[in-house]
Amino acid sequence: MKKSIACLLVIASLGGAVAASAQTLQPLDRIAAVVDEDVILQSELDRAVRNVTQQYANQPGQLPPQNVLERQVLERLVLMKLQVARANSSGITVTDDELNNAVAGIAQQNGTTIDGLRQRIAADGLSFDEFRNSVRDEITVQRLRQSFAQSRIQVSEAEVNAAMAAQASGGTQYHLAHILVALPEGATPEQIATGQKKVDGIKALLDKNEMEFNAAAVRYSDSPNALEGGDLGWRSVDEIPPAFVETLKGMNAGQVVGPIRGPSGFQLLKLVETRDASQAAPKMVTEYHARHILVRITPTQDAAAAKAKIDTARARVAGGADFAAVAKEASEDTNTRDNGGELGWFPADAYGPDFGQKIAALQDGQVTEPFRSEAGWHIVQREGSRQSDVGDANRRSQVRETIGRRKLEEEYNRFLQEMRGEAFVSFRNQADAAATPTTAPAPAPATPAPSGG
Structure with missing residues (x-):
């Protein structure tokens, strides 16, 4: 799929360690956060926030206040740093040849040469070395996910059989979105009460039509996909946690349910629309x-x-x-x-x-x-x-893959939550990093907890 340079710059800005450059050596470039033995520079954060803002240029009302947006973007940068560090400590590396091939592929996808890509990157205010480093980090994180999936994710024949039976009966696919109020592992009663108060406040805003669901997700959700409005895309029954399936069957498009308490915290779930799975399935x-x-x-x-x-x-x-x-x-x-x-x-x-x-x-x-x-x-x-x-064997393979993707999403988000909880993270010059939105009725302050799905 052809990617826009703007999209690539968002990836670049949310990438991992940025190589030292003339700009980063200037005295004005402060440290925005310390992440274990690494740092996130203020210039990294500013660039990432700027590129997210550009993505919402036509929908500025969807973005939260600046201090909340900075906190969300900073959390993404923190998670990227942690994943790259974990991958490196596990022996996962990306060679220069692999990186060169990946950058050449990006240039080809955008209908240009390496020199043309270099010029377009420079025109958007990003050095080519920084862009290459961010691409390296993206590949590294992809490999970490693959390694995690191979070691942690198992799909049983019984699960495949159940999903196949559901498809044979003319199953439905669901377009979903969610808002997560995260709770840490082993949350205390006080943390649970704070999370409950916050999610109830968000639900009240939605019930009174004071805010659109995707805008509330951008502003309040602790999920890694908050800046995408909480969009989960299309899911078949085998890609949805069993606890949600029966609830979805009784919902109408546009309806929001919750809060629902899950392993990662409290969730609000929106059914955006539905479609017949048989119409979407490839033949x-x-x-x-x-x-x-x-x-x-x-x-x-x-x-x-x-x-x-x-x-x-x-x-x-x-x-x-x-x-x-x-x-x-x-x-x-x-x-x-x-x-x-x-x-x-x-x-x-x-x-x-x-x-x-x-x-x-x-x-x-x-x-x-x-x-x-x-x-x-x-x-x-x-x-x-x-x-x-698409015969039975291929359908079984596809079903197994979709179940595996759903399990990977759940388990990997918990893995991120564990890493975030165990890491030493210190925000600098971010006094408002944990600030609470003040729109009345305001949800309660977020519990200091890792993002998770």
Whole structure:
């Protein structure tokens, strides 16, 4: 999907550590927050707030007061810092080659060259080094999420069977939005009472039509998607926590329910609209036939050694060697090595979005450049593609993926909440960082708690 430069700058501004530059060395650039052993500079915060404001240029009334907006953006920057630090401590890295490829891809998606992208970034007041660092942080966080999903998220056959049965009965999809008033793990009675008072105040504003739901989410929600108006997008039944499903079935579009007490705190849930799931479900999928060579990263084989091996394998193939023969000799995927790296036919998302995008960009017979996944370094040869009916096996795979996404969202938000609660975070020059909105009837002051979903 083509991204606008403005959108990319929001990502950049919410990225992690910003490289030292002439601007950041000026005496006027203060520290906005200390996050464990890292810092967020005031210039980072100002730039991030400015870009969020630009995104709402046509809807300025949707934004909260400046001090509240700064607090929300600062919390996002804090979470990004914490995620990047956790990824780095877990050995998750992004090489310069991977970063160069990602930046080249962004330029291509925006119909320009690297030099053209550099000029457009500079015109928007961001240095190219800062932009590259923010892209690196985004990739790092994506890999942290992938690693988290692989280690923590399990989907049972019973869950898949139940979701398949619901789809067969003509299920409905729901467009949802929410407002979260977060509570810390092991909240005290006083913290719970404060949270209850705040969420009741927000609900009162909505009931009296004194504020639109998305505006209230931007202003008051503790959820990471607050600045998106709390929008959760379209969800099928298998992507919604079971506790909410029966409630949704009795709601009308536009209705708000809650507060509902959940693992992360109190929630207000809005049903934006509904649609027939059968109308939205795809009938055909693109499948690919491919082979691959994998060189794993292990405690005895670091990323550099693995990269050297995959580069050698890629050079042999480029020199005319048979891909299957090289796979039998060099691949460290024991499941496919003996068959020359044969993967058979599979949908694009079978091995994750990055893997699928690499194959989709090839012509039949072409081989990817080396790329890295959580498993290690790969090269892939595409042998064919086809359009296939979505059969039971594919539907089961899709259902399993949607259930996994829903579970990942829930568990990862709790993971963020835990990290935020354990971290040392000190706001500087932000006396109003925890300020309470004063619109009457004002919700109670927010409990100092991590954002979570």
